[in-house]
Amino acid sequence: xxxxxxxxxxxxxxxxxxxxxxxxxxxxxxxxxxxxxxxxxxxxxxxxxxxxxxxxxxxxxxxxxxxxxxxxxxxxxxxxxxxxxxxxxxxxxxxxxxxxxxxxxxxxxxxxxxxxxxxxxxxxxxxxxxxxxxxxxxxxxxxxxxxxxxxxxxxxxxxxxxxxxxxxxxxxxxxxxxxxxxxxxxxxxxxxxxxxxxxxxxxxxxxxxxxxxxxxxxxxxxxxxxxxxxxxxxxxxxxxxxxxxxxxxxxxxxxxxxxxxxxxxxxxxxxxxxxxxxxxxxxxxxxxxxxxxxxxxxxxxxxxxxxxxxxxxxxxxxxxxxxxxxxxxxxxxxxxxxxxxxxxxxxxxxxxxxxxxxxxxxxxxxxxxxxxxxxxxxxxxxxxxxxxxxxxxxxxxxxxxxxxxxxxxxxxxxxxxxxxxxxxxxxxxxxxxxxxxxxxxxxxxxxxxxxxxxxxxxxxxxxxxxxxxxxxxxxxxxxxxxxxxxxxxxxxxxxxxxxxxxxxxxxxxxxxxxxxxxxxxxxxxxxxxxxxxxxxxxxxxxxxxxxxxxxxxxxxxxxxxxxxxxxxxxxxxxxxxxxxxxxxxxxxxxxxxxxxxxxxxxxxxxxxxxxxxxxxxxxxxxxxxxxxxxxxxxxxxxxxxxxxxxxxxxxxxxxxxxxxxxxxxxxxxxxxxxxxxxxxxxxxxxxxxxxxxxxxxxxxxxxxxxxxxxxxxxxxxxxxxxxxxxxxxxxxxxxxxxxxxxxxxxxxxxxxxxxxxxxxxxxxxxxxxxxxxxxxxxxxxxxxxxxxxxxxxxxxxxxxxxxxxxxxxxxxxxxxxxxxxxxxxxxxxxxxxxxxxxxxx
Numbered sequence: 001x002x003x004x005x006x007x008x009x010x011x012x013x014x015x016x017x018x019x020x021x022x023x024x025x026x027x028x029x030x031x032x033x034x035x036x037x038x039x040x041x042x043x044x045x046x047x048x049x050x051x052x053x054x055x056x057x058x059x060x061x062x063x064x065x066x067x068x069x070x071x072x073x074x075x076x077x078x079x080x081x082x083x084x085x086x087x088x089x090x091x092x093x094x095x096x097x098x099x100x101x102x103x104x105x106x107x108x109x110x111x112x113x114x115x116x117x118x119x120x121x122x123x124x125x126x127x128x129x130x131x132x133x134x135x136x137x138x139x140x141x142x143x144x145x146x147x148x149x150x151x152x153x154x155x156x157x158x159x160x161x162x163x164x165x166x167x168x169x170x171x172x173x174x175x176x177x178x179x180x181x182x183x184x185x186x187x188x189x190x191x192x193x194x195x196x197x198x199x200x201x202x203x204x205x206x207x208x209x210x211x212x213x214x215x216x217x218x219x220x221x222x223x224x225x226x227x228x229x230x231x232x233x234x235x236x237x238x239x240x241x242x243x244x245x246x247x248x249x250x251x252x253x254x255x256x257x258x259x260x261x262x263x264x265x266x267x268x269x270x271x272x273x274x275x276x277x278x279x280x281x282x283x284x285x286x287x288x289x290x291x292x293x294x295x296x297x298x299x300x301x302x303x304x305x306x307x308x309x310x311x312x313x314x315x316x317x318x319x320x321x322x323x324x325x326x327x328x329x330x331x332x333x334x335x336x337x338x339x340x341x342x343x344x345x346x347x348x349x350x351x352x353x354x355x356x357x358x359x360x361x362x363x364x365x366x367x368x369x370x371x372x373x374x375x376x377x378x379x380x381x382x383x384x385x386x387x388x389x390x391x392x393x394x395x396x397x398x399x400x401x402x403x404x405x406x407x408x409x410x411x412x413x414x415x416x417x418x419x420x421x422x423x424x425x426x427x428x429x430x431x432x433x434x435x436x437x438x439x440x441x442x443x444x445x446x447x448x449x450x451x452x453x454x455x456x457x458x459x460x461x462x463x464x465x466x467x468x469x470x471x472x473x474x475x476x477x478x479x480x481x482x483x484x485x486x487x488x489x490x491x492x493x494x495x496x497x498x499x500x501x502x503x504x505x506x507x508x509x510x511x512x513x514x515x516x517x518x519x520x521x522x523x524x525x526x527x528x529x530x531x532x533x534x535x536x537x538x539x540x541x542x543x544x545x546x547x548x549x550x551x552x553x554x555x556x557x558x559x560x561x562x563x564x565x566x567x568x569x570x571x572x573x574x575x576x577x578x579x580x581x582x583x584x585x586x587x588x589x590x591x592x593x594x595x596x597x598x599x600x601x602x603x604x605x606x607x608x609x610x611x612x613x614x615x616x617x618x619x620x621x622x623x624x625x626x627x628x629x630x631x632x633x634x635x636x637x638x639x640x641x642x643x644x645x646x647x648x649x650x651x652x653x654x655x656x657x658x659x660x661x662x663x664x665x666x667x668x669x670x671x672x673x674x675x676x677x678x679x680x681x682x683x684x685x686x687x688x689x690x691x692x693x694x695x696x697x698x699x700x701x702x703x704x705x706x707x708x709x710x711x712x713x714x715x716x717x718x719x720x721x722x723x724x725x726x727x728x729x730x731x732x733x734x735x736x737x738x739x740x741x742x743x744x745x746x747x748x749x750x751x752x753x754x755x756x757x758x759x760x761x762x763x764x765x766x767x768x769x770x771x772x773x774x775x776x777x778x779x780x781x782x783x784x785x786x787x788x789x790x791x792x793x794x795x796x797x798x799x800x801x802x803x804x805x806x807x808x809x810x811x812x813x814x815x816x817x818x819x820x821x822x823x824x825x826x827x828x829x830x831x832x833x834x835x836x837x838x839x840x841x
Contacts, residue, residue, distance in 0.1 A: 079192035087147035099247035127279030145197035190216035255285030266297030342375035347422035350404035471500035529568035569804035620645035697736035
């Protein structure tokens with residue numbers, strides 16, 4: 001994979017030419033091999049005369065303006081000129097060649113079949129190693145062909161020059177003839193001989209070589225091209241992909257260390273960043289090899305900080321045209337000459353992840369469907385993209401993307417304004433593709449498919465360039481990510497949405513206030529109610545000032561602030577806010593409005609947290625009656641009320657009254673929402689906890705095991721709800737005194753929860769306390785005390801000494817330390833998660 005000899009200067013065809021008449025002076029004999037037309041054009045005839053003025057000299061007449069003298073043996077017909085040694089003209093032999101065993105074997109197989117013509121349509125991508133593979137195969141494999149000739153076939157003039165060079169190599173005396181005549185002599189020689197191999201390198205259009213292929217069927221052509229189609233059925237296609245990671249590492253290592261040992265720190269990461277593209281790896285290796293003290297790690301840093309310059313740089317002996325930037329610019333020139341919109345579409349695709357881009361994201365602005373389809377076809381033909389019809393997705397090499405979105409002052413395809421337009425189009429396409437209901441499991445497959453492309457756009461786009469559309473995408477994806485349990489990641493995304501809205505629209509715009517609310521809810525979900533309270537308090541103040549105290553959004557903010565107070569262990573303040581909200585909503589909306597029923601439900605949950613189950617049960621019973629009357633018994637909100645009433649019975653130590661309600665609710669959820677809906681799984685969890693409360697551990701274990709299996713399948717093993725189910729199943733094992741199954745399960749849950757949610761998340765603290773209780777039952781008091789001490793230290797650091805969780809951890813630890821046993825109450829297994837609309841999980 002060393003450098004290739006630059007092509008010769010092209011010679012323009014003067015129309016198409018036919019077989020030239022070559023006459024020996026005085027004899028009147030005509031030499032004609034009878035070979036048909038090459039088809040490149042027509043030469044003017046009768047433009048001059050020729051005479052022979054020396055002994056044994058020959059005059060060539062009829063096609064030249066000037067007299068040309070040739071020795072007699074130079075005019076032997078091409079069919080009578082035999083091949084001899086020394087005619088091979090491979091431009092170079094790769095010094096560094098790795099891998100490609102399968103492709104080399106395919107070339108062996110194809111070229112061993114009579115009559116076969118090989119077209120190497122490699123991934124279509126410049127820099128993939130097409131020419132290197134052809135040169136290596138021709139130079140090293142036992143193909144038995146002679147001579148081996150190399151034509152730079154990127155234009156008709158290049159093909160013509162290659163034929164002319166062949167003629168001169170076979171008959172040096174012919175060099176005085178014009179290139180047109182030499183080319184015709186060369187094609188006649190190929191047509192009348194067998195056993196030769198011609199490499200047609202870098203063909204841009206099959207039509208440029210079609211006449212040659214049709215006139216010379218006796219040898220073998222090995223064609224390299226960025227084009228993957230248009231070759232016809234008699235051409236054997238070999239698709240060349242990027243190198244395997246170990247192969248690209250071997251390649252860059254051999255280049256960098258060619259003159260001695262070097263620091264290879266970061267070499268594997270660099271190859272990954274370069275997408276294992278051979279030309280890019282070679283370019284980087286040559287630059288590192290010639291630069292003292294440069295390492296792959298340093299090169300990675302330069303690539304990140306100065307991408308435009310580094311894509312143009314290579315080793316001192318590497319020709320400018322052998323850099324990825326130059327190779328792809330030539331390709332884009334060809335594409336733009338046929339359809340400029342295709343280059344626009346490539347710039348749009350550059351903002352997404354390189355693999356599995358949904359076809360619906362590949363859209364030009366203003367709904368130009370016909371032009372979009374044409375652009376996709378052209379980009380595919382030049383292998384700048386790789387479509388997968390089976391999955392309706394597109395792949396683009398990561399370096400093609402990087403160049404397409406990196407501005408360059410002199411490159412017309414990489415002008416800053418065009419790149420900015422492409423970023424905005426990519427953003428608009430992603431926004432249009434987002435589901436409207438991210439919380440509905442039906443939409444999750446599309447959300448998952450879009451997530452890598454959102455990540456890429458978010459990473460590559462400077463936040464300073466964010467628009468309201470960019471902020472909206474971050475808000476929606478952040479909510480989806482939070483709903484999937486990746487709350488820490490969601491906070492980062494929602495923070496960018498909030499920052500963008502505030503910068504663009506101001507701190508009083510409704511979108512800014514909504515974004516701040518969503519960020520606050522994420523902080524509450526991650527176990528940081530203090531920051532959530534700060535944001536909600538600011539939001540409530542702003543909404544009262546801007547919208548007034550009775551606006552629906554103001555009441556929503558007051559509700560969310562109350563929820564944050566509950567999470568912070570201050571249910572009394574939460575109760576006051578919920579009571580005010582209920583009073584205001586009844587006054588504004590009436591007793592039967594859905595928002596009134598939701599507020600009553602939330603107030604009931606706050607009464608439970610404050611230790612007043614009687615008032616909670618009264619409100620839940622009223623809510624269930626009203627929802628049955630207003631919404632019907634099958635409405636999801638009605639089922640939620642029934643679930644929450646049953647949960648209140650369990651908290652009031654009346655599980656036998658709760659179980660019939662829970663069994664009915666689970667049956668209805670399965671019937672109405674399906675067995676995989678999150679509410680169905682929550683309902684099954686709550687029923688298991690109720691069975692556990694009445695001592696039916698076997699039934700509880702069966703339900704928890706089913707729930708765990710389903711949540712792993714639906715949500716994945718690391719989703720917080722899956723971890724809660726893991727914890728609750730372990731708790732059921734503890735209640736059944738099956739501690740040998742419970743303790744390993746709890747330990748795995750604790751490790752996963754600490755890794756995913758953090759060691760001081762409330763759910764992680766619950767799991768740690770439950771594990772301590774299990775060790776105490778096993779008689780391992782020292783282990784139990786150690787775990788409780790860890791929980792106390794984390795609570796003190798995270799929440800402070802006055803937080804309810806800290807006070808409870810202190811009490812439990814003190815009792816355990818004094819008695820060398822955990823005699824304090826454990827946190828309940830069934831209360832580890834946030835409930836469904838105030839219910840227990």
